[in-house]
Amino acid sequence: MSRAYADGGEPPPLAGHAAALVVYGGYAGAWASAVRLRGRPLPERPHPWDLALTAVATFRLSRLLSKGSVTSPLRAPFTEYRGPQGPAELHEEPRGGARHTVGELLTCPFCMSVWTVTTLTGAGLLWPRATRTATGALTALAVADSLQLAYSALCEKVTGD
Secondary structure: OHHHHHOOOOOOOHHHHHHHHHHHHHHHHHHHHHHHHOOOOOOOOOOHHHHHHHHHHHHHHHHHHHHEOOOHHHHHHHEEEEEEOOOOEEEEEEOOHHHHHHHHHHHOHHHHHHHHHHHHHHHHHHOHHHHHHHHHHHHHHHHHHHHHHHHHHHHHHHHOO
């Protein structure tokens, strides 16, 4: 099936991706079960402030986990270092073989966002106050990072460096 899917090119690791989908389904199901077992009611609709905090926190945590230099030891078994990529970020490529799909997930901030938002949503349903504190802190970090980048850009513009 993967050869026909690839249309003559290099076939993608469909088996690895299928396995990742199964693992993700189990992960999301575990959160849903935990929420149900705790008897937590689902909100009528998400509060806009919680959506904003969760969105920014998901962005920041996903980038930190998938690109951050300080989190590279978590990715190292599944990736190969290629060089720096932006402030405090690394460019890494997935290793080959069985570790390839995990390496893809760990180096892709978009892929990591799915897992991150699932975690933050589940945690928010079980422990709303603690999760709001964590998402607030991650949102503050994202704003601080943006200010750091804006300041650096301004300094470069002023000094011409």
